[in-house]
Amino acid sequence: MKASQKILALNAFDAARPGELPPETQALVKRRQQSFGPTSVLFHEKPLHVVSADGVWLQEADGSRYLDVYNNVPSVGHCNPRVAQAVSRQIATLNVHTRYLYDIVHDYADRLLATFPEGLDKIAFTCTGSESNDVALRLATIATGKRGFVVTDNAYHGNTTAVAEVSPSSRPGKPLSPHVRVVPAPIGGAEVGAKLEADVKAAIASLEKDGHGFAGFLVDTIFSSDGVAADPAGFLKGAVDATHAAGGLFIADEVQPGFGRTGAGMWGFQRHGVLPDVVTMGKPMGNGIPIGGVVSRLDLMQGFADSVGYFNTFGGNPVASAAGLAVLAEIEERGLVANAADVGGYMMARLGALMQRHEAVGAVRGAGLYLGVEFVSDRDAMTPAPEIASHIINALRDRHILIGAAGRYGNVLKIRPPLIFGRDHADLLVETLDASLTQL
Amino acid sequence: MKASQKILALNAFDAARPGELPPETQALVKRRQQSFGPTSVLFHEKPLHVVSADGVWLQEADGSRYLDVYNNVPSVGHCNPRVAQAVSRQIATLNVHTRYLYDIVHDYADRLLATFPEGLDKIAFTCTGSESNDVALRLATIATGKRGFVVTDNAYHGNTTAVAEVSPSSRPGKPLSPHVRVVPAPIGGAEVGAKLEADVKAAIASLEKDGHGFAGFLVDTIFSSDGVAADPAGFLKGAVDATHAAGGLFIADEVQPGFGRTGAGMWGFQRHGVLPDVVTMGKPMGNGIPIGGVVSRLDLMQGFADSVGYFNTFGGNPVASAAGLAVLAEIEERGLVANAADVGGYMMARLGALMQRHEAVGAVRGAGLYLGVEFVSDRDAMTPAPEIASHIINALRDRHILIGAAGRYGNVLKIRPPLIFGRDHADLLVETLDASLTQL
Structure with missing residues (x-):
């Protein structure tokens, strides 16, 4: 909690x-x-x-x-008519898993991926933001061969066993898992970016010193559970550069800021002028129909697929895709x-x-x-x-x-x-x- | 895979x-x-x-x-009209999370819990079978204070990081996690129950010897990915008794056998005359709308809630509940x-x-x-x-x-x-x- x-x-x-x-x-x-x-x-x-x-x-x-x-x-919007109609039509027509071919999941995947910067062109569908972050952690550990993650000190990234370990807000008063380091939320002042960068560097050094190594820096790009942190735009840049310099991945948890909420584009990371290695999505993606997703690059997805062999029964099913498409259409057409x-x-x-x-x-x-x-x-x-x-x-x-x-x-x-x-x-x-x- | x-x-x-x-x-x-x-x-x-x-x-x-x-x-049935109508009606009326009160989730919870034996009277809703098993593993580790699990040797229980560790079929050719022991699938012959019991006892002893301790015995009660194992009905009894004698929990993964599939009641464990400590559900629960669930006893749910503070954004939402209710009605009314x-x-x-x-x-x-x-x-x-x-x-x-x-x-x-x-x-x-x- x-x-x-x-x-x-x-x-x-x-x-x-x-x-x-x-x-x-x-x-x-x-x-x-x-x-x-x-x-x-x-x-x-x-x-x-x-x-x-x-x-x-x-x-x-x-x-x-x-x-x-x-x-x-x-x-x-609650009970959005376009979403309701799309779901009602689709559930009466076809709703299976993605081991067969059908059009709507690809109409959706293509339209969604078109909102991402070049290179972030592969998607795996899940059912929840938690499942998405659970996959993202594995993308990072597999790509780097390391275990350690850096998160903010009141972060919440989801409810699976693995994701709860990188969610300090879920474990108030309890010690962190050994492979997790926290940095203070970047709230307050023009120097917040330099402080975050220094904090992340220190956290990485600590993970390396203790033998865990550094797999990635995972943040909700609007820092929701930390109490909201947005300014000055761009403050993530130094910390992301430090992450990459240390060989780790930058995972942007867009479960809360994503899909236009921050008002500066579809994704919260865009406000900061940074390019994530992995982006995770959930909550608003289907306006209440459970759907989540992980977007990344070919090399990272390849490593994951080779190592894990992931399949998600409901992920990207036609009804979820119909809801997702209707949400994108509403965001775009209604500005x-x-x-x-x-x-x-x-x-x-x-x-x-x-x-x-x-x-x-x-x-x-x-x-x-x-x-x-x-x-x-x-x-x-x-x-x-x-x-x-x-x-x-x-x-x-x-x-x-x-x-x-x-x-x-x-x-x-x-x-x-x-x-x-x-x-x-x-x-x-x-x-x-x-x-x-x-x-x- | x-x-x-x-x-x-x-x-x-x-x-x-x-x-x-x-x-x-x-x-x-x-x-x-x-x-x-x-x-x-x-x-x-x-x-x-x-x-x-x-x-x-x-x-x-x-x-x-x-x-x-x-x-x-x-x-x-694909595109079942009752499910389609229930979902269409609900998504145009109300679809929020369970932190507010609404009726349909409790209509559903009560009707679903009525299909379980006495004592199994608490439910937590999730979105997938994987999320359900991820919760179940924590119920067991928290209740026992131990880490070790026993599963069958080609089991599949889901796709989260923690659940993939107890799913040997997802990691062909890879070593098992240290806290996991496998037993052969109980296929073949009248003596299969005695053999399973002996195998489980040996696996428990091995976990204890290696210092992991024994948290639970987790099986899909129709042994789907192991290649299907059903007879003689009752063969699980000895292994479940051995599990309890060793202080572990018996987790029945009903994601595949549940909801009437085995023809001998709503739940696969009923064919074996055993009482699980935890039951997990997924796949057919909403006929394609993502919904899963974990059913257990008050004492186990209390320990989990005290330790973890779990919340699932989409779990048990009105649309998922509407789908679940329609599925139960179809199973019951159509026999x-x-x-x-x-x-x-x-x-x-x-x-x-x-x-x-x-x-x-x-x-x-x-x-x-x-x-x-x-x-x-x-x-x-x-x-x-x-x-x-x-x-x-x-x-x-x-x-x-x-x-x-x-x-x-x-x-x-x-x-x-x-x-x-x-x-x-x-x-x-x-x-x-x-x-x-x-x-x-």
Whole structure:
């Protein structure tokens, strides 16, 4: 569990206020407790009981609507009609695995690969971002013959055994695996790129000293679970150069920033002017139909195929491909990358203005429609205030806005709505946040 | 890659006979080579170019239809209308993650858990069988504090880094990971249960001697990639008792045998009168919509949740749940478990009769709609004849029947059609196989 999730989930069942929930919802929580048990992770002190969704809105049985500022999976909008129609048509026509030939997976693969820089021209489909990162780690260990990875210190890259080892946020308070080194998230100041480069170099040296060797540097290019890090654009360059100089691979985890979210192109790494060796994708790829992917070069894919012999039963199946194609079409035809830049920029300016009125807002940062609002109890010391984040999340929920938190201390409000978010939605969020902060 | 897959894929691109393929198919193979590259796995010397599917049939652009005796994912039939309608309705209504409350995942969880024996009453949803087994391994290592696993010697349990380590069929010719011990597949003879028990005990002793300790015994309860092992029913009992006596968990991988395929109930372990500690599911669960699951007890799930903090973004989402519910409804209302027993029994008798006419058929075995036909070059010595299997697979493809092979030597024809397979389909398969064997 990410630290941020942990904070939100503290309540789960125990601390929920069941007396305040409608009887049907209380009954559902009881059923959930019986079947999901301890693996349940439920948001909000007063969990939402949703029955439908549309665009940027989720709806409860009584008709109340909630503005969705949390969900990056339905990036082209909840229940997007084009995706729904494409999936409905395809599931009634053909849905098999890729050991037979069919057209749609190649229509999709070609269109998706066309969004990547030259050289990144091979794809393997998976079902989830976790599966994608699990493959990426093996691409790197096979290519380098080394085991060691460098990640940021509150990174989250997924939930498989191997990927959880390079996800420090999943193991709060536990020692890292011996082959993993962390560097601080690159947050704050113009010198952040030079610091990251130096930190990565030191981490590589440590891995080499301890005999693990260096396989790769793996980052989410918007640093989601680290609390969002975006500026100055280009800060990844030195660390990526150092990675390559040391013989390692640079793996760009685009599960969160990818598919246009940062507003500066399809992929988060493009903001930094760097060329990854491996790119991984997941969450928004199929707008909720499980699909993930790994894009890399021929030489790396060849080494992987020779060594592992990978096959993914559902990966790239016709229904997943249909969803993926519809998502790309929506992003392109509706100009959602430009929308992310426009609305994100507008919202960041308005959020920034809140700093003048609210001491609790220590920083506002991000790119496109991935923004972070950092809460602090002391702005000079930048003392993390997760209790404010937790309070605001539940206060916004009571005012019908859904939002979450991220960061090592769970004190960064995480703004990552569907990409169809408009300026009017941004206004509603900023004004409601303003009011909630005033009532702190 | 499974040995069996390797044989079928030998051709992949290089050995395909492109001159014989229609021009559109040749063009598609070329595009595939460009985008998938070396990770492509393609069936048949002359790959199938499918455009639609229906029930037990796949169809090419020219209208030719192929009887599907291979695919266990679309277990309630290709493009099953109930599943298609359920998914189409749900994807237009609501599709989010399980951190909010919604009804359909609990309708599904409750209905699914009702098919399990008492005590196995907690579920965690994933997206794939691989993710499920990846979780199961951690349930066992956390509960026991040990690392060692025992599996069969040509087992396949999935494609993540951790699961590939307990999948010897994915690593032909490579040494096993130090914490893994294999036992021969329990094929042949009334004493197979006693032999398996002794083998498992020896494997446990070896793990303990080498300091790994024993975490669990993991088997596919129909032993798919080992070449199918079903009789005598109950043969797992001694090995499971030995597992428990040694403090390990018994993990039943029901990704292939589950959901009624063996004809003796919903789960393959039920044929053996054993109670697993953990059950994993995947492939047919959503009839092609990616969904998987792990079922276990409260104490084991608690340990896992405390230690790992697992969350799966797509796992159990409303669309996946809708597909899963529709699959259960089809299995129950159309009596597909009974159909698997009936058609499977009928087909096994007819296949058995082929042994009298064809020396190449060394054995016929299995349960329900998971049957194996073992090809040998010398029936007394039972010398494996993978070349016959490979020839028959391509000969059947030329006669419009799709089938694959399994087993350590790739010499076992693997019969696992959709569960709606009828006696008439069985007749067509047996008679076409008979004719192909006659022409050997």
